[in-house]
Amino acid sequence: MHIDLIRSSSKSLPHQISETLSQRISSGLLQQGVRLPSVRSLATTLRVSQVTVSKAYDVLEKRGLIYCRQGKGCFVADPEQTRRQEDDRWQDLYDDYLPRAQLWRNFDYSEVKYPFHIAAIHSELLPLKNIGDSYASLVTQQPEIMATYGNFQGDLELRGIMRDHLKTRGITLNSSELMITSGTQQGIDLVARTFVGPGDTVYLEAPSYTGAIDVFAGRGAEMIFVPTDSEGMRVDILTRMCDQRPPKLIYTIPTFQNPSGVTMSMARRQRLLELARSYRCLIVEDDPFSDLYFHAPPPGAIKSLDSEGHVVYMKSFSKVIAPGCRIACVAAGGNILSRLIAAKSASDLGSPLLTQRAVLPFIAGKYESYAAQLRITLRGRLEKAARLLKLYAPPGVNYVLPEGGLNLWLELPASPDIARLHELAEQESISFLPGDVCYSAETPSRHIRLCYSQMNETDMEEGLRLFLRLLGRFLQVSG
Numbered sequence: 001m002h003i004d005l006i007r008s009s010s011k012s013l014p015h016q017i018s019e020t021l022s023q024r025i026s027s028g029l030l031q032q033g034v035r036l037p038s039v040r041s042l043a044t045t046l047r048v049s050q051v052t053v054s055k056a057y058d059v060l061e062k063r064g065l066i067y068c069r070q071g072k073g074c075f076v077a078d079p080e081q082t083r084r085q086e087d088d089r090w091q092d093l094y095d096d097y098l099p100r101a102q103l104w105r106n107f108d109y110s111e112v113k114y115p116f117h118i119a120a121i122h123s124e125l126l127p128l129k130n131i132g133d134s135y136a137s138l139v140t141q142q143p144e145i146m147a148t149y150g151n152f153q154g155d156l157e158l159r160g161i162m163r164d165h166l167k168t169r170g171i172t173l174n175s176s177e178l179m180i181t182s183g184t185q186q187g188i189d190l191v192a193r194t195f196v197g198p199g200d201t202v203y204l205e206a207p208s209y210t211g212a213i214d215v216f217a218g219r220g221a222e223m224i225f226v227p228t229d230s231e232g233m234r235v236d237i238l239t240r241m242c243d244q245r246p247p248k249l250i251y252t253i254p255t256f257q258n259p260s261g262v263t264m265s266m267a268r269r270q271r272l273l274e275l276a277r278s279y280r281c282l283i284v285e286d287d288p289f290s291d292l293y294f295h296a297p298p299p300g301a302i303k304s305l306d307s308e309g310h311v312v313y314m315k316s317f318s319k320v321i322a323p324g325c326r327i328a329c330v331a332a333g334g335n336i337l338s339r340l341i342a343a344k345s346a347s348d349l350g351s352p353l354l355t356q357r358a359v360l361p362f363i364a365g366k367y368e369s370y371a372a373q374l375r376i377t378l379r380g381r382l383e384k385a386a387r388l389l390k391l392y393a394p395p396g397v398n399y400v401l402p403e404g405g406l407n408l409w410l411e412l413p414a415s416p417d418i419a420r421l422h423e424l425a426e427q428e429s430i431s432f433l434p435g436d437v438c439y440s441a442e443t444p445s446r447h448i449r450l451c452y453s454q455m456n457e458t459d460m461e462e463g464l465r466l467f468l469r470l471l472g473r474f475l476q477v478s479g
Contacts, residue, residue, distance in 0.1 A: 002045070003020045003046060017046070025066075035074070097218070113463070119407055126321060135358045145353055161360060162180075173331055184314040184319075186344075189215050189347075192219045194339050194343045204250075206228060207439055207445070208251065224241060225440070228260065233268065255299075261404075263404070264299070273302055284312050294375060388464045393468055409435075411447050414446075416474070
């Protein structure tokens with residue numbers, strides 16, 4: 001079993017080992033009943049003392065994540081006391097380098113009737129027929145596209161359309177400064193693989209997007225989470241942190257942040273960019289939701305202020321028009337972008353040309369009017385969710401309605417057993433995103449994320465009412 005240990009970290013070695021193993025357990029990479037490496041073998045593999053590994057195992061056992069039996073070894077805790085010997089055998093045969101896989105688990109509830117866990121838009125609101133017709137036309141009239149590799153950087157015409165779109169948002173650049181990726185998730189991964197190595201310091205908002213945390217954890221980064229308030233990331237606290245540990249990269253979702261829904265003020269965006277300049281580090285600005293505002297447009301992108309190439313900007317289009325198409329663009333300066341293009345070429349030889357050509361007409365001609373109507377519809381959905389929260393949310397449950405985006409971020413009172421709440425919700429065919437997966441370690445969280453736009457209107461209202469009633473019963477018993 002491979003674990004990246006950062007010996008210069010402020011975290012002790014036993015803490016790093018227990019933290020990584022707990023993340024593997026919670027995200028399903030180590031399943032219940034699997035036997036862990038012996039203290040001696042793991043100590044040899046990691047080049048640490050057996051005492052170090054023993055301390056890590058003791059922490060995990062006290063937390064109830066593993067159990068140890070004299071002469072038999074340590075196992076991932078299984079409430080049903082089931083032994084999965086086949087999984088154990090494969091675990092012994094093939095080591096991996098994955099520290100966690102929460103994003104994979106987040107999508108693993110496709111059978112529930114009320115899927116509040118995925119930040120997505122219901123299919124009835126998306127222009128799927130329009131894009132589907134475009135696919136069909138290309139396949140029948142230009143089938144040779146399916147035999148063609150696209151440009152590694154992305155289709156030139158589509159990059160031109162995206163350049164024009166970004167210009168209306170205050171981001172002025174050339175098509176040569178854009179790259180098409182298979183969603184922003186790939187963009188984050190490419191940046192991490194290109195610029196982040198074991199032990200590098202990456203700062204993120206607390207909480208942050210699970211998929212980004214997975215990527216940076218996979219690179220062995222030292223992730224440090226920065227508190228947020230109603231204006232977004234606390235840049236004043238970040239500045240003090242940077243004095244102790246200079247950043248290699250700062251990852252932020254400044255507009256309708258996922259999962260909290262908070263929007264960073266323009267003043268903080270400017271200060272964050274000044275900080276990146278002073279430390280000569282990169283800002284990765286992830287922008288999935290800025291077109292989904294409900295009142296006034298949000299502040300301009302950090303990238304719109306960037307004149308020196310410190311910001312790598314990522315804009316998702318598939319999130320808003322067709323998630324299955326996996327289309328986004330990455331904007332960056334020449335030397336940085338060229339290295340990202342090289343990384344992408346090694347990754348997938350370029351995004352599918354057919355998909356790029358299929359979404360191009362819609363983004364070019366219909367996106368703006370579609371987005372305007374979608375904002376109205378989603379605002380109506382949010383208002384209905386807000387009324388239900390006002391009627392049915394139990395006492396002590398706090399929330400702030402977002403000015404845009406897709407999510408509600410609820411803070412529960414006291415220290416509830418959210419894992420148990422999750423089990424009870426599943427029994428009612430309801431899912432939600434537990435807040436603790438939005439941090440790198442097993443940070444206790446009293447928050448849950450609910451997406452109000454993933455279902456049709458009737459199911460959303462019915463499901464939210466059922467969940468809030470369940471939550472009320474659960475908190476009453478827990479209290």
